[in-house]
Amino acid sequence: xxxxxxxxxxxxxxxxxxxxxxxxxxxxxxxxxxxxxxxxxxxxxxxxxxxxxxxxxxxxxxxxxxxxxxxxxxxxxxxxxxxxxxxxxxxxxxxxxxxxxxxxxxxxxxxxxxxxxxxxxxxxxxxxxxxxxxxxxxxxxxxxxxxxxxxxxxxxxxxxxxxxxxxxxxxxxxxxxxxxxxxxxxxxxxxxxxxxxxxxxxxxxxxxxxxxxxxxxxxxxxxx
Numbered sequence: 001x002x003x004x005x006x007x008x009x010x011x012x013x014x015x016x017x018x019x020x021x022x023x024x025x026x027x028x029x030x031x032x033x034x035x036x037x038x039x040x041x042x043x044x045x046x047x048x049x050x051x052x053x054x055x056x057x058x059x060x061x062x063x064x065x066x067x068x069x070x071x072x073x074x075x076x077x078x079x080x081x082x083x084x085x086x087x088x089x090x091x092x093x094x095x096x097x098x099x100x101x102x103x104x105x106x107x108x109x110x111x112x113x114x115x116x117x118x119x120x121x122x123x124x125x126x127x128x129x130x131x132x133x134x135x136x137x138x139x140x141x142x143x144x145x146x147x148x149x150x151x152x153x154x155x156x157x158x159x160x161x162x163x164x165x166x167x168x169x170x171x172x173x174x175x176x177x178x179x180x181x182x183x184x185x186x187x188x189x190x191x192x193x194x195x196x197x198x199x200x201x202x203x204x205x206x207x208x209x210x211x212x213x214x215x216x217x218x219x220x221x222x223x224x
Contacts, residue, residue, distance in 0.1 A: 014212045034214045040197040040208075047181060047193035054087045055219045057212065060183050060191040063138065064100075065105045070205045075189075078209040086216055090120070093186055094175035105171055106139030113144070113162045114172040117136040123151060175201040185216075191215040 036042055049056040060074060061068035064217055079088040092108035095101060110127065114120050130136035130147060138144045140164050148158040163165060187196040189208065195215050202208045 016205045023112065028181045034211060036195075037203050039211045040191075040195045040215060042195055043182060043190070045180075045182075045191070047190070049193045050089070051087060052087055054218050055082075055192050056087050056089065057105075057216070058089045058091055058181070058193075060093045060178065060181070060186060060188045060190075062090050062104060062113050062186050063110070063127055063131045063185055064103065065093075065186045066132065067199050068133055070129055071199075071208060072125055074206065076121075077197050078212060082216060084212050085220065090124075091177050092171075093183065094171070094178055096175050096179070105175075106144070106175050108171045109141075109167055110144045111164055112167045112174075113148075113158060115170075116161050116164070116167060117157070118154065119153070126151060192219045 005186070014068075015098070016128055034040070057079075058070075058199050059223065061071070063069075075088070089112070092104065092111045093115055094104045095106055097103075111120070114123055114127075127138065127147075131138060136147060141159065144154055144162060149155050185200055185207075187205075188196055188198045189212060191212065192215070197208060197211045197215070199205045199208065202211045
């Protein structure tokens with residue numbers, strides 16, 4: 001493992017509030033009754049949601065986080081299953097003051113540029129794959145633009161969006177949200193601004209959709 005990989009691993013363990021569980025542990029966890037304090041926790045300071053018609057789920061992720069990559073396809077499938085009753089919003093993680101803050105801000109700019117271009121659903125998995133399997137270092141405008149062009153995006157349009165005030169503001173808002181939601185592990189999903197689950201809590205990445213199903217069901221029961 002090179003020094004850069006070691007640094008990223010160190011940051012991830014510093015962010016994570018615990019040790020990743022094994023698949024065996026995860027399977028055992030999903031057969032236990034779900035309850036607050038075990039598979040999910042209640043936020044100390046519940047956050048407002050953006051709409052009332054559907055339940056809101058907010059995912060905090062980082063392109064350089066292996067667990068975030070592992071959750072991407074299951075989360076997409078989960079969101080598709082709940083397309084009529086759940087609104088999924090993604091927030092790139094920015095841990096202010098960490099050694100990787102600049103890299104996280106670069107990845108956040110990449111994400112919000114794709115979001116403003118309406119390309120997240122098509123290219124989110126591709127970004128993860130490029131970072132983890134191809135070693136792409138998408139933390140600068142030049143590297144991100146080169147990547148975008150290879151994926152069929154106009155370079156001028158991408159650059160203008162990447163440098164826009166809207167994208168810069170979204171990145172700053174993401175950094176503030178990381179603190180406001182009390183994120184301590186990646187990935188983390190917040191349901192209806194009130195409940196938080198993550199791999200360590202749920203019993204592994206593969207167990208998270210079941211916990212999310214439960215939390216959405218509880219919110220729907222509240223609404224009657």
